[in-house]
Amino acid sequence: MKTQQVLRHHAFGEAGAVLRLEWLPIPEPKAGEVQVRLLVAAINPSDYGRMNGRYGHLPSLPAVAGREGVGVVEALGAGVKGVVCGQRVRFSDAGAWQTFCCLPADALVFVPEEIPTDQAAMAFINPPTAHCLLSQYMDLKAGDWIVQNAGNSAVGLAVIQMAKAMGVRTVSQVRREALVEPLKALGADVVVLEGSGWEASVADLTGQQGLRLALNSVGGASAIAQLKVLEAGGTQVTFGGMTGEAVRFPTRYIIFNDLRMLGFWWDAYCQKAQGGAVDAIMASVFKMFTDGSLRLPIAGKYSFSEYKEALAHHESPRLGKILLTP
Ligand SMILES: NC(=O)c1ccc[n+]([C@@H]2O[C@H](COP(=O)([O-])OP(=O)(O)OC[C@H]3O[C@@H](n4cnc5c(N)ncnc54)[C@H](OP(=O)(O)O)[C@@H]3O)[C@@H](O)[C@H]2O)c1
Structure with a gap:
């Protein structure tokens, strides 16, 4: 069985205490799904809220941490049309700190080609x-x-x-x-x-x-x-x-x-918004990233195995996001 690295927690608590690097099976896409490989994920304050149990909605445990990242489509499940392997998409917001995930093909958020991958990894929550x-x-x-x-x-x-x-x-x-x-x-x-x-x-x-x-x-x-x-x-x-x-x-x-x-x-806004409002906001954000009028600095980039250093850097004074790569 092929396995992948994931950053997971089995209890709610301080990130440094509960987060662990583990190996789990790589998920295979079911009908209507695509398999996505993570390129880059971001660390956000809300990731800490989900890990320490104080966020507005909490995952069931054990939970893969992280909510924001960009990946590339690796494989298509049966019946998937209109998606091509190699396209960049938003990674799972229910666990972005893992190497592979499967997502419904009809709910993918495609990232325009012109946007650098590191910028795309930070595009989905804060902008x-x-x-x-x-x-x-x-x-x-x-x-x-x-x-x-x-x-x-x-x-x-x-x-x-x-x-x-x-x-x-x-x-x-x-x-x-x-x-x-x-x-x-x-x-x-x-x-x-x-x-x-x-x-x-x-x-x-x-x-x-x-x-x-x-x-x-x-x-x-x-x-x-x-x-x-x-x-x-x-x-x-x-x-x-x-x-x-x-x-x-x-x-x-x-x-x-x-x-x-x-x-x-933002999470509640996305739940309630109607008539393509979220898509329109993302299109506006993507346009700014594409024309260069929006750029977010990066303070550090770490591999999953360096996650303790990544968390320590995130918790220090900085100008820019901390990014994670598998
Ligand atoms: N409600 C929503 O939908 C939503 C969506 C996105 C973000 N947010 C919230 O927006 C905030 C910023 O998120 P982000 O991802 O943009 O943050 P970020 O890039 O990780 O930066 C964290 C910011 O918080 C400041 N900070 C940290 N500890 C502080 C403290 N004890 N007192 C005062 N300032 C402190 C930092 O200032 P220093 O550099 O001086 O430490 C820095 O400006 C967070 O609270 C996040 O939860 C909310």
Whole structure:
């Protein structure tokens, strides 16, 4: 029997403690399925949530970890038409850290040829989330200002580049001075340091224009700072909680500035979206990757057998994603 390497966990817990490199049989495609070989997978914070048991939906155990990656079609099951071996497609989102998977042929997401494989591996979660954050909550116009924290995250970098393409201007909160220039080189308008008291001078930074939308994936003091700088009637969308702290709100700002606090989850959006909305978002994301107006940096690339180093790198300060290869 042919076997493959997989990164799997048998219990929920901290990633470094529960994840194991194992050998499992290579799955064969059933009728209507294709077999896909992984090229490159990404490591995302939600992979940790699925491993530690705190994510919005959890796999049954034992579970192959990982949700995002790109692979190549290796074999076709009986009756599959319209798919050719060698085409690149999204790998399984129910276990991306394995060498082979089988997917229904009628649900494949094909990757355009022009997109580099490493970029494609990071295309399916964070860029469409950034797209939704910029398009679903208000009708942003060229010249509007928004604020976001975790400006150096993959979502943050996609927001910067997508906002730039829309003519929307960004204030990005980061935790290290060394990130300021690299973010500006990617199109960030203003980059501020968390905890520096930037809120007091925000009107000078934006030329006295209000901030209409705040994007929060951090929580704690970082999220409260956003609420204090939003213009009256502004909206804060929370889609992550990197500090692990609850998002508290400053009562008087909520009342006197009539602020709205909402949540976003790409997985739920995909479940509910109708009329090809997800395909349209992915087409828009792919177009930006194809024409070069969206690029995500890579901080490191590791083989499955180096997964402990990969996790350690992911958990360190960095600018760019950590990628895994079989
Ligand atoms: N709701 C959704 O549908 C959805 C979809 C995609 C992503 N997300 C969320 O969006 C966020 C970013 O994801 P990503 O893949 O783009 O991230 P990423 O590229 O892995 O980067 C992680 C970011 O989190 C920051 N961070 C880590 N620990 C932190 C802490 N204790 N306090 C403040 N900041 C901290 C990092 O800043 P440093 O470099 O300073 O450590 C970095 O900016 C995550 O919370 C993720 O779960 C949500």
